Amino acid sequence: TPTFRIAVIPGDGIGKEVMPEGLRVVQAAAARFGFELDCRVFDWASADYYAAHGQMMPDDWKEQLKGVDALYFGAVGWPATVPDHVSLWGSLLKFRREFDQYINLRPVRLFEGVPCPLAGRKPGDIDYLVVRENTEGEYTSLGGVMYAGTEREIVIQESVFSRHGTDRVLRFAYETARARERRHLTVATKSNGIAISMPWWDGRADAIGLDYPEVTVDKQHIDILSARFVLQPTRFDVVVASNLFGDILSDLGPATTGTIGLAPSANLNPERRFPSLFEPVHGSAPDIYGQNIANPIAMIWSGALMLDFLTQGQSAGRAAHDAILGAIEAVLRDGPRTRDLGGSANTTEVGIAIAERV
Amino acid sequence: TPTFRIAVIPGDGIGKEVMPEGLRVVQAAAARFGFELDCRVFDWASADYYAAHGQMMPDDWKEQLKGVDALYFGAVGWPATVPDHVSLWGSLLKFRREFDQYINLRPVRLFEGVPCPLAGRKPGDIDYLVVRENTEGEYTSLGGVMYAGTEREIVIQESVFSRHGTDRVLRFAYETARARERRHLTVATKSNGIAISMPWWDGRADAIGLDYPEVTVDKQHIDILSARFVLQPTRFDVVVASNLFGDILSDLGPATTGTIGLAPSANLNPERRFPSLFEPVHGSAPDIYGQNIANPIAMIWSGALMLDFLTQGQSAGRAAHDAILGAIEAVLRDGPRTRDLGGSANTTEVGIAIAERV
Ligand SMILES: CC(C)[C@H](C(=O)O)[C@@H](O)C(=O)O
Ligand SMILES: CC(C)[C@H](C(=O)O)[C@@H](O)C(=O)O
Numbered sequence: 001t002p003t004f005r006i007a008v009i010p011g012d013g014i015g016k017e018v019m020p021e022g023l024r025v026v027q028a029a030a031a032r033f034g035f036e037l038d039c040r041v042f043d044w045a046s047a048d049y050y051a052a053h054g055q056m057m058p059d060d061w062k063e064q065l066k067g068v069d070a071l072y073f074g075a076v077g078w079p080a081t082v083p084d085h086v087s088l089w090g091s092l093l094k095f096r097r098e099f100d101q102y103i104n105l106r107p108v109r110l111f112e113g114v115p116c117p118l119a120g121r122k123p124g125d126i127d128y129l130v131v132r133e134n135t136e137g138e139y140t141s142l143g144g145v146m147y148a149g150t151e152r153e154i155v156i157q158e159s160v161f162s163r164h165g166t167d168r169v170l171r172f173a174y175e176t177a178r179a180r181e182r183r184h185l186t187v188a189t190k191s192n193g194i195a196i197s198m199p200w201w202d203g204r205a206d207a208i209g210l211d212y213p214e215v216t217v218d219k220q221h222i223d224i225l226s227a228r229f230v231l232q233p234t235r236f237d238v239v240v241a242s243n244l245f246g247d248i249l250s251d252l253g254p255a256t257t258g259t260i261g262l263a264p265s266a267n268l269n270p271e272r273r274f275p276s277l278f279e280p281v282h283g284s285a286p287d288i289y290g291q292n293i294a295n296p297i298a299m300i301w302s303g304a305l306m307l308d309f310l311t312q313g314q315s316a317g318r319a320a321h322d323a324i325l326g327a328i329e330a331v332l333r334d335g336p337r338t339r340d341l342g343g344s345a346n347t348t349e350v351g352i353a354i355a356e357r358v
Numbered sequence: 359t360p361t362f363r364i365a366v367i368p369g370d371g372i373g374k375e376v377m378p379e380g381l382r383v384v385q386a387a388a389a390r391f392g393f394e395l396d397c398r399v400f401d402w403a404s405a406d407y408y409a410a411h412g413q414m415m416p417d418d419w420k421e422q423l424k425g426v427d428a429l430y431f432g433a434v435g436w437p438a439t440v441p442d443h444v445s446l447w448g449s450l451l452k453f454r455r456e457f458d459q460y461i462n463l464r465p466v467r468l469f470e471g472v473p474c475p476l477a478g479r480k481p482g483d484i485d486y487l488v489v490r491e492n493t494e495g496e497y498t499s500l501g502g503v504m505y506a507g508t509e510r511e512i513v514i515q516e517s518v519f520s521r522h523g524t525d526r527v528l529r530f531a532y533e534t535a536r537a538r539e540r541r542h543l544t545v546a547t548k549s550n551g552i553a554i555s556m557p558w559w560d561g562r563a564d565a566i567g568l569d570y571p572e573v574t575v576d577k578q579h580i581d582i583l584s585a586r587f588v589l590q591p592t593r594f595d596v597v598v599a600s601n602l603f604g605d606i607l608s609d610l611g612p613a614t615t616g617t618i619g620l621a622p623s624a625n626l627n628p629e630r631r632f633p634s635l636f637e638p639v640h641g642s643a644p645d646i647y648g649q650n651i652a653n654p655i656a657m658i659w660s661g662a663l664m665l666d667f668l669t670q671g672q673s674a675g676r677a678a679h680d681a682i683l684g685a686i687e688a689v690l691r692d693g694p695r696t697r698d699l700g701g702s703a704n705t706t707e708v709g710i711a712i713a714e715r716v
């Protein structure tokens with residue numbers, strides 16, 4: 001049997017509560033479809049580890065992850081004890097960069113049984129994919145403060161876009177769009193206000209687009225694009241965006257489908273030179289942690305994306321993915337449901353229900 | 359009678375169609391409440407002017423605007439003939455900066471008679487104010503391209519935040535929140551990803567907040583904040599944001615109330631050292647221009663904000679503002695309506711209906 005080595009990193013808060021359910025479901029799928037997941041749990045990349053060691057991860061974290069095929073990641077961040085930018089830059093954002101996970105893939109879909117916050121929308125109306133650049137752009141710690149601590153303080157923050165980094169995410173998005181039925185790509189931009197990087201980004205989108213005449217493209221400024229996620233969600237198929245814009249759109253999109261609690265993400269190194277990382281879009285949610293009420297579906301769906309990616313080209317992986325998605329659909333329709341969806345089931349009950357259907 | 363000098367700048371596209379209705383209504387209000395508007399129309403800050411002169415505005419534009427109390431501005435941008443970043447940086451963004459209009463005030467409100475894209479929301483549920491920084495931050499033309507034109511291209515884009523610029527918009531937002539009933543301020547941030555400017559911005563929000571113990575504050579990352587505009591709009595009162603984040607939130611907010619076609623904005627220099635500028639949030643909308651079907655309400659509401667600001671401290675201005683808002687409310691409820699709201703009236707008919715009620 002094919003075996004995949006998974007690094008399991010629960011992280012903080014509800015990451016620790018949803019992870020067992022994610023594991024329960026992917027293990028059930030592996031058992032059914034004939035492959036093996038060799039899981040090892042790591043307690044670092046967490047605020048607890050930080051409290052004990054003064055850093056988010058051990059110095060030899062890469063060593064420890066040697067030979068791993070994928071990271072299955074809960075959620076990280078615990079602002080009460082570690083400032084967010086410290087915890088994130090010391091773990092999640094490090095993985096994305098050092099493992100060159102340059103694609104962040106975030107499907108947005110409205111399910112039957114999930115009350116939609118948009119009036120009159122039904123399953124099928126909202127079904128698109130956000131392809132987010134995941135290693136550069138607006139997320140940097142470059143720049144600094146001049147006249148620090150005085151009234152004259154001036155802060156410079158630099159964004160960095162490389163042609164290498166931009167072209168590959170655009171190309172991935174065009175490829176993805178071309179493989180879909182509608183073959184439509186929306187390019188997020190803000191070239192009317194952000195005057196150096198964004199006009200250049202638009203130019204790269206045009207240049208790469210020459211290779212994909214079958215794909216229809218429209219560029220939209222991020223302000224009106226956000227508005228259209230609400231007003232005209234049916235028009236989207238694949239949406240490609242920079243790191244920051246992709247971050248915004250991939251929270252906003254899921255919000256229009258009812259809850260962030262369902263949204264999964266795949267942080268991919270498509271060439272498989274490094275392990276990819278699969279995590280829910282939601283965070284560690286300190287406000288609800290400890291009650292076992294968090295919705296585990298985003299974690300579970302992320303696990304489905306992991307199996308699909310790991311077994312690429314093998315029908316068992318796709319079948320496992322589809323079986324999990326089918327089970328999620330069924331449970332969303334028929335229950336049990338967690339509180340965020342108006343139910344009263346706890347995290348474990350939903351996990352068990354999905355695993356049983358798989 | 360108090361007289362105010364208004365520079366009328368219709369700009370491009372539907373800016374030219376909605377402006378006459380804006381003027382119709384503000385003139386009606388001025389006549390009724392006893393002040394005079396001395397309006398002068400300028401044809402520059404438009405793509406037509408650009409086509410004839412190779413620049414968006416004449417060299418002596420400041421000279422020409424001498425003594426003006428406010429700019430009443432339609433919309434600018436005509437990508438078919440001028441790239442957006444050229445038209446905007448050559449006009450609107452120049453006004454905002456050179457006239458130091460550092461506050462961009464954008465009310466978001468759900469009206470009776472306007473179908474809400476959010477399920478189950480009624481007038482009163484969505485009623486908040488976005489206070490956007492308007493002169494610095496992410497909107498710059500600083501930075502550049504290295505190895506231009508080669509595969510190794512690297513683009514640097516700089517954002518600039520000054521303590522001067524940040525503190526004054528935060529203070530304005532705290533003041534505004536304190537004067538309202540709920541006294542709640544939401545601070546948009548992204549300090550977990552944008553590692554230099556945003557943690558610093560958070561620190562300034564804390565520092566200024568010390569002077570406003572009556573105001574409750576929560577900081578929210580822009581991704582989840584965008585999601586909550588859709589999922590929990592009732593929780594917002596005043597929202598303060600950087601230039602880019604404010605831009606996004608002030609399109610998204612109006613979208614949740616049904617249409618961008620209603621949203622007004624006030625670009626303020628609160629000290630009145632320079633004229634302030636009043637404009638709809640929507641753009642020039644090339645796709646519907648020429649048919650006289652654009653909704654003029656954003657233009658008209660912006661006019662109401664203008665009268666209120668111009669006559670500050672005088673009851674006539676506030677009364678004029680309230681009369682216009684009342685007329686807008688009545689027309690939204692009873693019609694006539696433009697197409698974007700499901701009606702069949704044209705731009706002029708809606709303008710006349712509102713002016714008559716004033
Ligand atoms: C046209 C554009 C430069 C402008 C902005 O981004 O500020 C517009 O979207 C706005 O919100 O006024
Ligand atoms: C936690 C944060 C740094 C992260 C991001 O902004 O990338 C998160 O919001 C996400 O979308 O994965």
